[in-house]
Amino acid sequence: MEISAAGQAILLAALACALWSTISSALGVKRNDRRLALSGERALFAGAFFIVCATVLLVYAFYSRDFSLKYVHGYSSRSTSPIFTFTALWAGMEGSLLFWTLLTTLYSVSAMAVQRKRRPDLTPVATAVLAGILTFFASVLVLGANPFTSLSPIPGDGRGLNPLLQSPFMAIHPAMLYLGLTGFAVPFAFAVASLVTGRLEAGWFTSTRRWTVLAWSFLTVGIILGGAWAYMELGWGGYWAWDPVENASLLPWLTGTAFLHSVMIQERRQMLKIWNVALILGTYCLAIFGTFLTRSGLLSSVHTFSESPVGTMFLPFLAVVLVFAFGLLGWRYEKLRSQRHLETMFSREAMFLFNNLLLVTIALTVLWGTLYPIMVEAFSGAKISVGPPFFNTVIAPMGLALLALTGIGPLVAWRRASWRSLKRHIFLPLVGGAATVASLALNGVRSAGAMFGLGLISFVAVATIGEFVRGARAHRGKGPLGYPKGLLTVISGNRRRYGGYIVHLGVVLICLGISGTAFRESWSGTMKPGDSFAIGRYDVTYARARTFTTDEKAVRMAVMNVAEDGRRVAQLTPQRNIHLAQDQAQSEIGLRSSLSDDLYLVLTQMDSSFTVTMRAWVNPLVAWIWIGGAFMALGMLVILSGKPPEPRPVAAGTARAKESVPVPV
Amino acid sequence: MKMWPLAAIAVLGGLALGISFLSGPDPDEVPTADEVAGRMMSPFCPGLTLEECPSDQASRVRGEIDQMVARGATNSEIDRWIVDNFGEVALARPGGSIAWMGPPLLALAGIGAVTLVLRRRVRAAPQPQPVELSEQDENLFQQDFGSFRRGSE
Structure with a gap:
């Protein structure tokens, strides 16, 4: 059998399984029929199996130099090295979509395998949502971007991989980015499940917290590796150009970061329920939006794939996801309203709120700047650009405010902070910031912006290190190794908190690296x-x-x-x-x-x-940017190495929601 | 905590930023070649400014800009030359107020909305009320508190 025919048959089988999984899971929830729900789960696993088979087949075609496939011919040649022969899998539109689908399905079945016992109340709806996503991507692969399209006559050699993509960074960067973007499908599906079933308590995000952190971690590493690739390979002396595709990856990162912070308010104070659901729904929608943007041919970028019908397939999907997700949110609005109130503006909760406000405003600004040329062209026909001067000018003040909050936030207590306590803790960071400014001035630096930025970086660094010192002091033992032991004790005892502080230190170092641009x-x-x-x-x-x-x-x-x-x-x-x-x-x-x-x-x-x-x-x-990236990765590992949250007791064996609700299919 | 200073800072900051964005570089000033290359999108490298574009053609355009700057061409003259030769799409700083005012307005709207919601919630939050103890309860409390203090000493 020809490899092209086999591949197409496998993709069709995956599409059929995904479609059945969506329908069966949804009907299972609606009719409270466990057999249908179970059938939906199994069909999702079968769909994942076929997608894995399709990927293995395409990789095999690459290694066997089967140039009868148009995709293999377009992105490899006989002289392509073994490692880049593998990474050619995601070098073009069709392969990258297959890779995206593969990762989505692997996340989906892993989440199902873990969550079906922990959250049997949410899993059937989440299965329907994840299967719906898989159905869309399998349809795109079959109808719009088929990597198994054949080529005739069969050429003797391929066109080879774009030299810019033949880099170790490019081997890892897209994989990390895709692992991040696709990973948000899991919290998205469980958020939708909580809205559909009416189980709106904190459980939906504690169940999927590790998936969210994992996806966010991959996305962070992917973005940093992308910067390293641009720096090492593109030869323009920089690492970030505010390119539309870079922006597309930054958008879900910003809203995902906001979610990881604001979710703590819901855990501690049972507040911001609507906001948290909206953030995670928005994050996945932005991940899909980025995929649409890079494949629509709407924007000109070094990263974009050529124009294709895929873009037009993504737009209705994005519209359906947006209407469905935010429609559900509107429907559950009253039930999500918080019964608790903020006691004062001077509290950790308020700091998180302002952090969220800034992150979301930055995200909206990036979205605005990215889409503005398209809007102008659509309304007036004029072609214009929005480039680095716009983004640097507008984002820099908000970024500095966000950095300041990174330092101040941990110093402010939950519920109601006291000025006395804040004064005690903020003194040293202020001294650190002032000392930096003074030392810069003594060394002849006259740029007010650079002095303010570096002073702020020092302030946040001292404030964050102070958190470790206070923790280590409280847990220190006797002897010369008292402090290091205390530090290890405090970090391993609260990995989420101190892992977060290590991530903050990484952010500070990245800001230090970026500040070098001034010189x-x-x-x-x-x-x-x-x-x-x-x-x-x-x-x-x-x-x-x-x-x-x-x-x-x-x-x-x-x-x-x-x-x-x-x-x-x-x-x-x-x-x-x-x-x-x-x-x-x-x-x-x-x-x-x-x-x-x-x-x-x-x-x-x-x-x-x-x-x-x-x-x-x-x-x-x-x-320091790359060192900061390594710190961020370390912090994420510390967070992920902590114990998973305890599953809340849920009556097993029921797929029925607490109240009867129609399930949109 | 009073919110008006924060709101005032935000409004003034937003306006100041908006005005500075709108005004852009001084049209009569002679810029450096790097400044011009940093605010011109390269026609030869999609998504990159002329400063960043590594192509040969970009080098030549940078050379032309160097010569213009050496001759004393002003910002407005150079921008006109860019638009005449490469179209408005080559200007990396978008013209028009909507592009620049969009983000500050978004930020202000966000700050305003959050401030309003928070103020309402802070006001609506139930404040702890002092509780009148009966004489008997007061005596019991004093006894317990006294033993607690003695225990802690």
């Missing part, structure tokens, strides 16, 4: 062998050129000697290569990275007389 230096010009230029603390000399050709590319390399105070400290070799299979030029940067700054060299052109056009940047503190 960035750049140089550009043409050079002949022997020429030099000075940038920052470095003297850079173009020593010689090297040119050679490999099986994959024609390499043009400039050998650059880097000296500091007359002493050679590095030799960098930026390249401008022509990838032969794709006839595509690509720059390989020359990078000397240290904790204080990065020297970043890009060769943009080399002519026959070895005269080169070179661009150079000194990017201060960039390394």
Whole structure:
């Protein structure tokens, strides 16, 4: 049997299972029929099995160099390395959608397997929702973006993978991003289940908290790795360009972050129930919106896939999800209204509220800036751009306010804080911030923005470290290792809280890295062998050129000697290569990275007389962004290593909701 | 806690930001080449500014901007040159008030809404009322409190 026919048959089988699972689970809930609900669950598992089979088949086609498949021909060649042959799976539209579907189904069946015993009251509705999502994606794969479309006549070799995608970061970054975006399907499904069944108490999110944290963690790591990929591979000296696709991944991250904070208010005070449900519903809708945006051809970006009918399939799906989810929320509005009240504006709850307000406003601003050119074109026909100057100007003040809250929030007590206690705890952080500003001023820094930003970063760093010190002091034992032991005790005793503080420290370090932009230096010009230029603390000399050709590319390399105070400290070799299979030029940067700054060299052109056009940047503190990312990942691991929340007692064996409600199918 | 200072700061901050956004760079000032490259979207790299775009063509356009700046061209002259040669789509700073005022208005609306809701809730929150104890209860309390204090000493 041809691989194309087999793949199409498997996708059709997956679609049939998903469709049956949706209908059967929904009918099972409506008729209180356990057999139908069980059938729906099993069909979801069967659908997942077929999606796994389809993915394995496509991977097999890649490794067997089966160019009878259009997708395999388009994204690999005989010379593609084994690792990039695997990552080619998500390099194009069709494969990336199959990968997205695979992850959604794996999350779905894992959640079902865990939650069917813990929350038998919510699982049937959640199964129907997750199966509905799978039905949509399987339909897209079958009708709009089929990775098993055949090619005739069969070419002898493939077109190969885009050189920009042949990077270790690109091997991991999309996978992490997709793991994050798809993971929000689980809390989304359980939030919908709680609305449908009327079980609106905190249980729905405590049951899925770990899934939410897991999805958010993957998304965070994915975004940071995306920045690292852009920095190392794209050769423009930066890591974030406010590109529409970057924005699309940031939107659910922002609302997901808001949710992870505001959910604590509901746990502690049983408040903000409506807000929390709305946030998690909105987060998944934004994840779907991002997928639509990258596949619709609406926006111009280095990341977007080519225009295809897939975009038009996503729009009605997004509309249905939005109307369905927020319609349910409106329907349950009265039941969700909180019976408790905020006692004072000076409390941890209020800090979380303002944190949420800022995060959601930033998300709306990013959404506004991303969609504004589309709206203007739709209404007036004019083509305009909204680029970094807009986002940097508008987001920076809100980002700084958010950073300040990161430092102040943990110092303020729940319910009703006292000024006396706050004054005691805020004193050292204020001293830290003031000392930083003074030291910057003494070192000749005159930029008010930079001094304020770095002062604030110090304030938050000292405040956050203070939380660890106070905790360690309270749990310290005797002897020289008293404090470290106390620190370990306090972290392992409350992993969620202290894991969160480690994440905050990561955020502080990332802000430190970003603040380096204020001191960035750049140089550009043409050079002949022997020429030099000075940038920052470095003297850079173009020593010689090297040119050679490999099986994959024609390499043009400039050998650059880097000296500091007359002493050679590095030799960098930026390249401008022509990838032969794709006839595509690509720059390989020359990078000397240290904790204080990065020297970043890009060769943009080399002519026959070895005269080169070179661009150079000194990017201060960039390394702290990646260190901050590692801290965030560590904090997330600490949070996830904690005990899962205890399941609340639920009468087993009933799929029936507390009250009879119609289930929209 | 009084909310009006916060609201006033937010309103003033929003207005100040809005005005500064609308005004943009001084049209009669001569910018640096980097400033111009940072506010021009590259026609050759989708989604990137000219400053960031690594293509050869972008290098050439940066070279032209360098020459214009060296000749003393002002912000408005350079922006006009960008629009004439590459269209309005090449300006990374969107013109018009709606683009810039949207986010501050969103933020203000959000702050206003949260403030109103919170004030209502704080007011509506049941405040603890002093409880009048009977003489007997008062004596019992004093006895218990006295033994507690002695115990803690």
